[in-house]
Amino acid sequence: MPQHSQATDQDLRLLDAYWRAANYLSVGQIYLLDNPLLEQPLTIQHVKPRLLGHWGTTPGLNFIYAHLNRVIARDDLDMIFICGPGHGGPGVVANTYLEGTYSEIYPEIARDRDGIRRLFRQFSFPGGIPSHAAPETPGSIHEGGELGYAVAHAYGAAFDNPDLIVACVVGDGEAETGPLAASWHSNKFLSPRIDGAVLPILHLNGYKIANPTILGRMTDEELLRLFEGYGYEPHFVEGSDPALMHKAMASTLDIVIDRIQEIRRASREDGAASRPRWPMIILRSPKGWTGPKEVDGLKTEGFWRSHQVPLSGLAQNPAHLALLETWMRSYRPQELFDESGQLIPELQALAPKGTLRMGANPHANGGLLRQELVLPDYRDFALDVPHPGGSNGEATRAMGELLRDVIRLNADARNFRLMGPDETASNRLDAVFEVTERVWMEDILPEDVHLAAEGRVMEVLSEHLCQGWLEGYLLTGRHGLFSCYEAFIHIVDSMVNQHAKWLKVSRDLPWRQPISSLNYLLTSHVWRQDHNGFSHQDPGFIDHMVNKKADIVRIYLPPDANTLLVVTDHCLRTYDRINVIVAGKQPAPQWLDIDQAMAHCAAGIxxxxxxxxxxxxxxxxxxxxxxxxxxxxxxxxxxxxxxxxxxxxxxxxxxxxxxxxxxxxxxxxxxxxxxxxxxxxxxxxxxxxxxxxxxxxxxxxxxxxxxxxxxxxxxxxxxxxxxxxxxxxxxxxxxxxxxxxxxxxxxxxxxxxxxxxxxxxxxxxxxxxxxxxxxxxxxxxxxxxxxxxxxxxxxx
Structure with a gap:
C-alpha cells in the first residue's frame, strides 16, 4: 500500500475540475475561433472553417497529466512528460497553458479571455501551431507525428539523469509498431543507481483511426503475462466513470511512485545489484472519453469515430453545432474560469511550481543543461605518415582511441554515450573498453567480457533503439555517437527525418536552446562488404540526408585515419546538426599527416x-x-x-x-x-x-x-x-x-x-x-x- 495517505474526496473533486478545464481547452482548440468562454450562444461564425485535430486520445492524456501533477506537487518530483499518441497535441498544449508555462513562453497567449481565444485560434491554423506535441510545445521532447519511438526517447532521457522520472504515455495504436515493441526491453539497460526512472503508461482506448487495436482487445491476463515477460510490474486502472477512475488512478500512482523510490533506495543505499522489476500503468479508458456518446445515431464515445473530429460539417448541420455547444458546456467552464478568463485560484494551486511543472522542466529543453565535452587533443592519436601512402592503418581504430579518451575525460560528468547494434569491436572502436563496459543489467556469466550494469557503451541489435535512445539523450542535454553498418542505418531513415524536422523548427524558437549534434559513424561500408554480399551493400543513406534542410546536415567522407580524427573532433563540438561520417575499418594506405589532414578538413576540398x-x-x-x-x-x-x-x-x-x-x-x-x-x-x-x-x-x-x-x-x-x-x-x-x-x-x-x-x-x-x-x-x-x-x- 502507498506510504502516503490517499487523495481526499476534496482533492479528487479539484482534480476532476482541473481535468474538465483541460478537456474544455482541448475541444476549444479543435473547434473554436471565437467566443472562447461560451459567453454567447455558439454560432457558426465562432467555429473554424476547417476542423483539424484529434480528440480521441486527448481526454485520457489530460487525465494522466492532471494526476501526475498531483504527485509532482506533493513530492517535489523531477518529471517530464512524453506524449506517445501521435495527435495528442491539444491535451499537452492545454495542460502547459493551465500550469502557466505556455503564457510565460508565449506572452501573447495570456491567461485570460483573449489569451484563450488566441490559444484556440492558433491550433492547426495557418500561421499557428501543429496538432502534435511539437517543438513549439513547452515540455515536449517528442513530437509523435510518427509512431513508435516514445519509449526509446523516454529511456534515452532517463539515462544518466538519476533524479528524473520520465512519464511516457504509449497509445495502443503506437504499441502495434515494431520499434515500440522492441523498446520495452530498454528496462534491461537502465541502472537504478545512476539513471533515472521511466514510468510507462500504456493508454488503451481500444481503437486507432478506423479499427480496433491489438493490445486494446487483449485480456488483462494476456497483458499481465506480456508485460511481466518484458520485466515490468503492471498496475491496471480501468473504467469510464470519472469519480471511480480518479480514485483508482490516484491510488495507483501512489503505489507506483513509492515503488520507484523503493527501487532507487535499494540500489543507491543498500547496494542492490539485480535488475529491478520497474512498475508501469495500464490505463483502459474510452476513446473520446467525455465527448459525444452518439452522433447521428452512431456510437462515437468509446469507438473509433471519436478518433479525430467527432462533429463535422457544422455549417451544413445545425444539429451538430448544437451538439458541440452542449458538449463544451458539459465541462461547466463558468465554474473553471473567472469573468476575466483566468483559471480559478483553487485550480491554479494544483499545478506544480516553477521548474517542477512538466512544461517548464529544463530536461525538456536540454540545451539549458548541456555542458561542453572535455575533448582530448586528437593529434595525440594521429598515425605516422612519412609520405603519402607511406603507411597502412585502420581509420576507425584510431577513432576508437580518441573516443576512449572522450569517455575517460567525461567519466564524472556522465554525459557521453556510444550507441551501436552489437558492432563496437567489429567496427574497431574497441579501445573504449579500456575505460568502460557495455551496459548490461541481465545476468553476467563468468565467460562474458566487457559487460557491466554501468557503462558508456550501449549495444542492442535494434537500430531503432540506438537511434531513439540517442535522440532522447541529446534532447535532454547530453552528447553521443551512433556507430552502425552503413547498409543498415537505413532502418532509421524515418526517425532521422523526424529529428531533422525537430532541429529545423527548434532553431527558429528563441526559447529552445541548442542541443548537441546527432553524430553517425557509418562503417563496414559498401566497398568492404565483399564478404557479406549484396544484402550488406548500400551507400544510400547520404542521398537520404542530402534531402534535409541544408543548415542541419553535414556529410563527411574522410579518406584516411588522420582526416577521420579531425572530422570526429569537429563533429563532437557542434550542436543542432546531423553529422554523417563514412569511414572504413579495414587496413588501408594513409595519405596525410596530421597537419595536412587539419588543413584539408578545414577547407573541406x-x-x-x-x-x-x-x-x-x-x-x-x-x-x-x-x-x-x-x-x-x-x-x-x-x-x-x-x-x-x-x-x-x-x-x-x-x-x-x-x-x-x-x-x-x-x-x-x-x-x-x-x-x-x-x-x-x-x-x-x-x-x-x-x-x-x-x-x-x-x-x-x-x-x-x-x-x-x-x-x-x-x-x-x-x-x-x-x-x-x-x-x-x-x-x-x-x-x-x-x-x-x-x-x-x-x-x-x-x-x-x-x-x-x-x-x-x-x-x-x-x-x-x-x-x-x-x-x-x-x-x-x-x-x-x-x-x-x-x-x-x-x-x-
Whole structure:
C-alpha cells in the first residue's frame, strides 16, 4: 500500500475540475475561433472553417497529466512528460497553458479571455501551431507525428539523469509498431543507481483511426503475462466513470511512485545489484472519453469515430453545432474560469511550481543543461605518415582511441554515450573498453567480457533503439555517437527525418536552446562488404540526408585515419546538426599527416599536389574522389595513367566535406563558383570516383561550372560475395575503369591512348580470370602502394 495517505474526496473533486478545464481547452482548440468562454450562444461564425485535430486520445492524456501533477506537487518530483499518441497535441498544449508555462513562453497567449481565444485560434491554423506535441510545445521532447519511438526517447532521457522520472504515455495504436515493441526491453539497460526512472503508461482506448487495436482487445491476463515477460510490474486502472477512475488512478500512482523510490533506495543505499522489476500503468479508458456518446445515431464515445473530429460539417448541420455547444458546456467552464478568463485560484494551486511543472522542466529543453565535452587533443592519436601512402592503418581504430579518451575525460560528468547494434569491436572502436563496459543489467556469466550494469557503451541489435535512445539523450542535454553498418542505418531513415524536422523548427524558437549534434559513424561500408554480399551493400543513406534542410546536415567522407580524427573532433563540438561520417575499418594506405589532414578538413576540398602533374599549366584531366576506397582507386588510377602516358597533365582533387560541392546559395559549406572552377576547371573532363550513388554528385553540382564534363563512377547496385577489388570492378569504380574513362575523354592521346586502353582492358580480363581461379585479388592490386616520389602533400 502507498506510504502516503490517499487523495481526499476534496482533492479528487479539484482534480476532476482541473481535468474538465483541460478537456474544455482541448475541444476549444479543435473547434473554436471565437467566443472562447461560451459567453454567447455558439454560432457558426465562432467555429473554424476547417476542423483539424484529434480528440480521441486527448481526454485520457489530460487525465494522466492532471494526476501526475498531483504527485509532482506533493513530492517535489523531477518529471517530464512524453506524449506517445501521435495527435495528442491539444491535451499537452492545454495542460502547459493551465500550469502557466505556455503564457510565460508565449506572452501573447495570456491567461485570460483573449489569451484563450488566441490559444484556440492558433491550433492547426495557418500561421499557428501543429496538432502534435511539437517543438513549439513547452515540455515536449517528442513530437509523435510518427509512431513508435516514445519509449526509446523516454529511456534515452532517463539515462544518466538519476533524479528524473520520465512519464511516457504509449497509445495502443503506437504499441502495434515494431520499434515500440522492441523498446520495452530498454528496462534491461537502465541502472537504478545512476539513471533515472521511466514510468510507462500504456493508454488503451481500444481503437486507432478506423479499427480496433491489438493490445486494446487483449485480456488483462494476456497483458499481465506480456508485460511481466518484458520485466515490468503492471498496475491496471480501468473504467469510464470519472469519480471511480480518479480514485483508482490516484491510488495507483501512489503505489507506483513509492515503488520507484523503493527501487532507487535499494540500489543507491543498500547496494542492490539485480535488475529491478520497474512498475508501469495500464490505463483502459474510452476513446473520446467525455465527448459525444452518439452522433447521428452512431456510437462515437468509446469507438473509433471519436478518433479525430467527432462533429463535422457544422455549417451544413445545425444539429451538430448544437451538439458541440452542449458538449463544451458539459465541462461547466463558468465554474473553471473567472469573468476575466483566468483559471480559478483553487485550480491554479494544483499545478506544480516553477521548474517542477512538466512544461517548464529544463530536461525538456536540454540545451539549458548541456555542458561542453572535455575533448582530448586528437593529434595525440594521429598515425605516422612519412609520405603519402607511406603507411597502412585502420581509420576507425584510431577513432576508437580518441573516443576512449572522450569517455575517460567525461567519466564524472556522465554525459557521453556510444550507441551501436552489437558492432563496437567489429567496427574497431574497441579501445573504449579500456575505460568502460557495455551496459548490461541481465545476468553476467563468468565467460562474458566487457559487460557491466554501468557503462558508456550501449549495444542492442535494434537500430531503432540506438537511434531513439540517442535522440532522447541529446534532447535532454547530453552528447553521443551512433556507430552502425552503413547498409543498415537505413532502418532509421524515418526517425532521422523526424529529428531533422525537430532541429529545423527548434532553431527558429528563441526559447529552445541548442542541443548537441546527432553524430553517425557509418562503417563496414559498401566497398568492404565483399564478404557479406549484396544484402550488406548500400551507400544510400547520404542521398537520404542530402534531402534535409541544408543548415542541419553535414556529410563527411574522410579518406584516411588522420582526416577521420579531425572530422570526429569537429563533429563532437557542434550542436543542432546531423553529422554523417563514412569511414572504413579495414587496413588501408594513409595519405596525410596530421597537419595536412587539419588543413584539408578545414577547407573541406582540395588539390593534392603529390598526385597531380599539371604543374603551372592547365590539366588535361581532373581525377577527383570522395571516400576512402574511391580515393585509393583514384590515386592508383593516376599511377596507371602516368605509367602509360607519362606526359599527361593530371590534377587530383579530394573531397572530404561532401557539401562543399553544392552551390554556396544551397548550402553554407558550399564553395564559391570561382573556387569550384579553379579546382575542376571550366572545360576539362572530370573523372570523379565517389563512395555512393553517382547521381548524387550530379545533383550536388548541376549548377556548377563544367558540370557537363563530370563523369562520375560510384555504386551501381552491383554486388555479391566476392573479393574486395572485384567489388569495385563490378561497379566500374576500380583503377582500371577510372583510367580508361580518362583516356576515353582525351582524343588527343591518339595511338598512345589506344595502346594504354587495350593494356588496361587486358588487366581487367586478367583480374576476372585470376579471382575465379584463386579466390583472391591479383597480387599487384592486393599489395599495391603509392610510390614515394620524394614530394610532400600540399593543398590549394
Amino acid at each position: 582540395g588539390r593534392w599536389d603529390w598526385a597531380s602533374t599539371e604543374g603551372d599549366e592547365e590539366p588535361e584531366v581532373v581525377m577527383a574522389c570522395a571516400g576512402d576506397v574511391p580515393t585509393l582507386e583514384a590515386v592508383a588510377a593516376v599511377e596507371l595513367l602516368l605509367a602509360h602516358l607519362p606526359r599527361l597533365r593530371i590534377r587530383f582533387v579530394n573531397v572530404v566535406d561532401l557539401m562543399t560541392l553544392q552551390s554556396k546559395t544551397e548550402h553554407p559549406h558550399g564553395i564559391e563558383d570561382d573556387h569550384f572552377a579553379a579546382l575542376f576547371t571550366r572545360d576539362k573532363p572530370v573523372i570523379f570516383a565517389f563512395h555512393g550513388y553517382p547521381q548524387l554528385i550530379h545533383r550536388l553540382t548541376y549548377k556548377r561550372p563544367n558540370h557537363d564534363n563530370f563523369h562520375v563512377h560510384g555504386y551501381r547496385e552491383e554486388g555479391t560475395t566476392t573479393t574486395p577489388f572485384d567489388m569495385v570492378v563490378l561497379n566500374e569504380l576500380d583503377r582500371f575503369h577510372l583510367a580508361i574513362a580518362a583516356i576515353d575523354r582525351l582524343p588527343q592521346l591518339g595511338a598512345a591512348g589506344d595502346r594504354a586502353r587495350r593494356l588496361l582492358q587486358g588487366r581487367l580480363a586478367e583480374h576476372r580470370d585470376y579471382i575465379r581461379q584463386h579466390g583472391a585479388d591479383i597480387p599487384d592490386v592486393a599489395d599495391w602502394s603509392w610510390p614515394s616520389r620524394g614530394t610532400a602533400a600540399s593543398f590549394d
